[in-house]
Amino acid sequence: MSEVSLMPLYFVVIPGMAALLIMITGEKKPNIRETWTIIASISNVALVFYVLPRLLAGDLMQTARYSLVPNVDFFLKIDAAGMLFASLASILWVATSFYGIGYMRAEKKKNQTGFFASFAVCISAVMGISFSGNLLTFFIFYEILTIATYPLVVHSRNEESINSGRKYLAYTLISGQVFLFGIIWLYHLTGTTDFVPGGSIGTSGNPISLTIIFILLILGSAVKAGIMPFHGWLPAAMIAPTPVSALLHAVAVVKAGVFSIVRIVGFIFGFDLLNTLGIVDYLAWLAAFTIIVASIIALRQDNLKRRLAFSTIGQLSYIVLGVALANEQAFLGGLFHIAAHAFMKITLFFCAGAIFVNTGFKYISEMHGIGRKMPITMAMFGIASLGISGMPFTVGFISKWNLVMGSIAGGKIFYVIVFVASAMLSATYLFTIFVMAFYEKNDNFTEYGEVREDMLIPIIFTGIMSIILGINPNFLVKFYDLAIISAEIVSKGIGG
Amino acid sequence: MIKHAPAFIVIIPLSMALLAPIMAKLSKALLRTFVVSAFIGSMIFSSLVLFETLESGRIFYEFGAWEAPFGIEYVMDPLNSIFAVLVSFIATTVAVYSREFFREEGWLKNAVYYSLLCLIVTGSLGMVVTGDAFNLYVFLEISSLSTYALIALGGQRGTVASFKYLQIGTVGASFYLLSIGYIYAITGTLNMIDMAERLQPVITSPAVLIAILLMFVGLGIKMALFPLHIWLPDAHSYAPYPLSAYMSGILIKIPVYVMIRFMFYIFNPTSEVIQSVLNVVGILASIAILFGSIMAIAQSEYKRMLAYSSVAGIGYIALGISIGNIYGLVGAVFHVLNHAFMKVALFFIAGGIYLRCGEKKIENFKGLFKEMPVSMYAFLILAFSMVGIPPTAGFFSKWYLINGAIMEGLWLFPIVIIISSILNAVYFFRIIENIFLKPADKSFESHVKSKYELPFSLLIPISLLSIGVLVLGIMNFELVANVIISSFPEVLN
Secondary structure: OEEEOOHHHHHHHHHHHHHHHHHHHOOOOHHHHHHHHHHHHHHHHHHHHHHHHHHHOOOEEEOOOEEEEOOEEEOEEOOHHHHHHHHHHHHHHHHHHHHHHHHHHHHOOOOHHHHHHHHHHHHHHHHHHHHEOEHHHHHHHHHHHHHHHHHHHOOOOOHHHHHHHHHHHHHHHHHHHHHHHHHHHHHHHHOOOEOOOOOOOOOOOOHHHHHHHHHHHHHHHHHHHOOOOOOOHHHHHHHOOHHHHHHHHHHHHHHHHHHHHHHHHHHHHOHHHHHHHOOHHHHHHHHHHHHHHHHHHHHOOOEHHHHHHHHHHHHHHHHHHHHHOOOHHHHHHHHHHHHHHHHHHHHHHHHHHHHHHHHOOOEHHHOOOHHHOOHHHHHHHHHHHHHHOOOOOOHHHHHHHHHHHHHHHOOOHHHHHHHHHHHHHHHHHHHHHHHHHHHOOOOOOOOOOOOOHHHHHHHHHHHHHHHHHHHOOOOOOOHHHHHHHHHHHHHHOOOO | OHHHHHHHHHHHHHHHHHHHHHHHHHOHHHHHHHHHHHHHHHHHHHHHHHHHHHHHOOEEEEHHHOOOOOOOEEEEOHHHHHHHHHHHHHHHHHHHHHHHHHOOOOHHHHHHHHHHHHHHHHHHHHHHHEOEHHHHHHHHHHHHHHHHHHHHOOOHHHHHHHHHHHHHHHHHHHHHHHHHHHHHHHHOOOEHHHHHHHHHHHOOOHHHHHHHHHHHHHHHHHHOOOOOOOOHHHHHHHOOHHHHHHHHHHHOOHHHHHHHHHHHHHOOOOOHHHHHHHHHHHHHHHHHHHHHHHHHHHOOEHHHHHHHHHHHHHHHHHHHHHHOOHHHHHHHHHHHHHHHHHHHHHHHHHHHHHHHHOOOEHHHOOOHHHHOHHHHHHHHHHHHHHHOOOOOHHHHHHHHHHHHHHHHOOOHHHHHHHHHHHHHHHHHHHHHHHHHHOOOOOOOOOOOOOOOOOOHHHHHHHHHHHHHHHHHHHOHHHHHHHHHHHHOOHHHO
């Protein structure tokens, strides 16, 4: 059951309009300018709560098709998987908006207009990515996201950030071109690029061409998803202001890459075809490799943001691995981990930013005993660290449970070992920071002094959310139900 | 009136060329207004013809009522109508844009410039609308000779560049003439439709083979297809700014039209000879794309970089022709339109930067964003289109070309296009870094007086064309499905 509706378009247009208004308002009236960000982010959340019950009732809203090129249309469609990603990004956008405004003002950064405008464009692109009805539409938003993130990476305008910007563009633009090649080839072979749950290709087709197309499409997504060896841009992009790292480099941009893999595996190829081709095992191997190696590298980083970056790379591959296992439960775990990891990692980044604003420290070795000064921040850091390592009653446990069950169900016990080993590693590289912060003394941190409220409240919100979602994964937005619905239609191939 | 529309397209700018000196003596403002109106007039008539041809297919106009094949006949179908609209539209923007560059000059220089500009446009339009192969040569020479003279207006180095172009260009035109001579000797006709019919039985004869090769080389020189492009970088960099824009946007595209017309409508595209010529075009086009892009990276002067980028642009178009199926040709024609918009606007911005800040070198573009924000936002759109970021027009050119190449199983071409996109990103993001990210290290001296960043005569064409690139991208389906595809011969469908 689907009807023609403009609803998916509103998700894209509202942040886009906000970007325009931010540009028009400009540097002179910062309060009005920031109001646009807040209004847009809250409106998007309102839209989420309007659409969600209708979607769960089976109402798939879809825009009219607009012919972009002969035989390929531009259209947006709200489905469970897209909704999961879009509602996640919308909710975290609100948190990041408050946090970002506080951060940028505390740091007295220049070019704030460009910053907030680019940010809004990124969100608009993420909404488009979530709801794209076919690969061409998807690609358009994917490239817009690439471009809109660039100004955020080079925000400081110094030599180092410009170099990071180059690195970022080199990785993303090249992979984008490869992606495009794959899309056109796919279109040429099958005559369609539409996303169909369970796969649009069917089970026929030249296996060699299909394998190459799959590789091309995955290469196009792997860079944004940070799969090794295509992860180089991510630590470099950590030069960006912390709110960017928090929302974009832990949630939106990287998840766009992961989400692209979800679409390719679940909605273009389908489990059956991929298992027949056998190609998906290699992707799973690569993801497992990335999980372990990234965790080991993370252990050695002293710069907190870099450590978090490598932790992100590892965690993203959880999702990729879940998807690549190509069975229902692992897919469910992977999809849910998109949301789970987002809440945990954004908390960690928020904490890192708060520490930086408050004390100017970037390195973990400087942070002994910081828990005395910033107990709330560090407590949230601790919760999120436990979540990343998959502790029960945190949100990380639910995704990991499903991932482990999925690998057992798929008869691939090896990956269980990977998940367990990685949990140990992440407990080591993250939780030790928490322990260090409270159990050691440091003369720098003698009295209590938390960061300003507009930054602290988002930290508390996302931190608490990581626990609540661990107890009730359907709290607020029904992330778990969305993941279940999505995994079910993908594995059964029920057309939507 | 409407019956005579094909003739008016050419006659209006031609008469304007003759009137220009008299008007210049009277008033420069009057002259400018009239030249712009003349081009708008051509544009209106071209558009009328375009709508007419979309409904009824082909329009024939017998000049002086002499019946074809004896008289000269203008034949318009959707393909050349769309070229005519493009030429007259770009000519209008160029005429508007020229104001600031010749305002301070005396009446004589104004007279010469506008008169020659009208002649160039007459020649370009004439080549497009005519249905007679020899008449086409006449128009080719009209536009070429006027171009040589105008490049020489660009000062000392312009004179040298002009002479270089004159030598090479004349060779190109002569090759074309020789080719027509051969064909005339075989078929006894100069009328294109007639020629197409009479050539079919003799298409394999050696004389026709020579004619095809001569035609290919002649047009190759005129369209600056690698390795026949050597005249282009100098001519583009040393000509006055408005002319560089027109040359890159239109003059090198007209031979592309002629090539499509001859290869696909007159000679039989399915014949073996044409197939092998097209294969050669494909190889040269691939080299042109890579060579042009790499050379563009090596340039320190913005205008010269654009010139090399045009070599690559022609490569894209030639690649589409060489692919030779419906997607390839759509890609070629669409890229002609798209590249015209992009390159003209980019050259316009080059002139704007020169007038406003006196800078030509890319390394001195630091901090330009603060000086001229509107032009720089326009530049951003154009640069994205050159790289091929959706939803700008450049992306859709790539879509059609890659599609066409995959359809024919030509796996090398998509790789060339991908590499070239990345090279384009390298040379455009280098400029974007300078303009947007780096602070100005000195103050700029302005050559114009204006309340805004640039006078409206520069700003309006720049904005119009860059918005056009976006519109062309988003609306490309309408254009492709309704106009471009309907213009191709049945062989392709």
